Amino acid sequence: MSRVLVTGGAGFIGSHLCERLIADGHEVICLDNFLTGRKANLESIARHPRFELVRHDVVEPLLLEVDEIYNLACPASPRHYQANSVKTVKTNVLGALHVLGAAKRLKARVLQASTSEVYGDPQVHPQPEDYWGHVNPIGTRACYDEGKRVAETLFYDYLRQHKLQIRVARIFNTYGPRMLENDGRVVSNFVVQALRGEPITIYGDGSQTRSFCFVDDLVEGLVRLMNSNCTEPVNLGNPAEYTIADLAHKIVAMTSSKSRIDKLPLPADDPRRRRPDISRAKTVIGWQPTIALEQGLGKTIAYFREAMK
Numbered sequence: 001m002s003r004v005l006v007t008g009g010a011g012f013i014g015s016h017l018c019e020r021l022i023a024d025g026h027e028v029i030c031l032d033n034f035l036t037g038r039k040a041n042l043e044s045i046a047r048h049p050r051f052e053l054v055r056h057d058v059v060e061p062l063l064l065e066v067d068e069i070y071n072l073a074c075p076a077s078p079r080h081y082q083a084n085s086v087k088t089v090k091t092n093v094l095g096a097l098h099v100l101g102a103a104k105r106l107k108a109r110v111l112q113a114s115t116s117e118v119y120g121d122p123q124v125h126p127q128p129e130d131y132w133g134h135v136n137p138i139g140t141r142a143c144y145d146e147g148k149r150v151a152e153t154l155f156y157d158y159l160r161q162h163k164l165q166i167r168v169a170r171i172f173n174t175y176g177p178r179m180l181e182n183d184g185r186v187v188s189n190f191v192v193q194a195l196r197g198e199p200i201t202i203y204g205d206g207s208q209t210r211s212f213c214f215v216d217d218l219v220e221g222l223v224r225l226m227n228s229n230c231t232e233p234v235n236l237g238n239p240a241e242y243t244i245a246d247l248a249h250k251i252v253a254m255t256s257s258k259s260r261i262d263k264l265p266l267p268a269d270d271p272r273r274r275r276p277d278i279s280r281a282k283t284v285i286g287w288q289p290t291i292a293l294e295q296g297l298g299k300t301i302a303y304f305r306e307a308m309k
């Protein structure tokens, strides 16, 4: 049994990770400032004797005693990370510095929740981990993309300079229960619009592609990576590629919705294609997604039906 800190643990992915770590027998400290996270996400474990919830902002130093740290604190949806872009940079950069400082002091293992956004609007397809990316450093998404890139830089500097036990997961689009209704991410947007019978809004012509990983698969990948010896960045995502238009039609059909599909202008720096190359995850941590899109969408739709009652 280890004592594990999950920053951003009250959020969408973090709450599923905390539940998994409790189920695995660990002591879990969840740290969150509740910017996009909610106590309700932790209902199933809130009173568990091995679980503790701490309100804290990662831009401030951490003084906790733990063996492992999963650093997830950072709003993931453009609507939230752009609402206060300077704070997003601080969360990424100061947050990384503080978890790394704590990990150095405690000789703890530390995993960074990085992102496929480090590849920007990729010119290589699918994206392997050795692709350096194509990122606009001054655009409206830069606070997140560049913030995450600097965080990775810091992780590798701590590895080289202090021999820290680092792990870096580059997470691709993940979806599932507990995504926020209003955060503008494509799966939750479409499901909520379909259930309300409102028009489904597609940005651009809908031919841009994405890959969608169900949250349970992703959590399995994070845990396996933490438990491995791999210090290289590892892509975690589902390589099955769908156009946004396909996704919209699938969700309309699965919800038996009468929603029509509306097309709006494409936002700035929106990547055309995004699909992980997961060869490294397969060989190094023996991981690949197991949950098909229809199955994951079924669970997500069931969650939103209940949450929107």
Ligand SMILES: NC(=O)c1ccc[n+]([C@@H]2O[C@H](COP(=O)([O-])OP(=O)(O)OC[C@H]3O[C@@H](n4cnc5c(N)ncnc54)[C@H](O)[C@@H]3O)[C@@H](O)[C@H]2O)c1
Pocket: 007, 008, 009, 010, 011, 012, 013, 014, 031, 032, 033, 034, 035, 036, 037, 038, 056, 057, 058, 059, 071, 072, 073, 074, 075, 076, 077, 091, 095, 113, 114, 115, 116, 170, 171, 172, 173, 174, 175
């Ligand atoms: N969901 C995805 O598709 C995806 C893809 C790539 C990377 N990621 C990364 O995974 C992590 C979790 O994403 P998510 O989808 O669960 O997002 P989320 O917004 O649901 O969760 C982020 C959590 O971090 C907390 N937080 C934000 N700023 C904080 C701060 N300064 N101090 C303490 N807590 C803070 C929020 O309150 C929230 O609970 C993020 O780091 C995100 O960048 C997610």
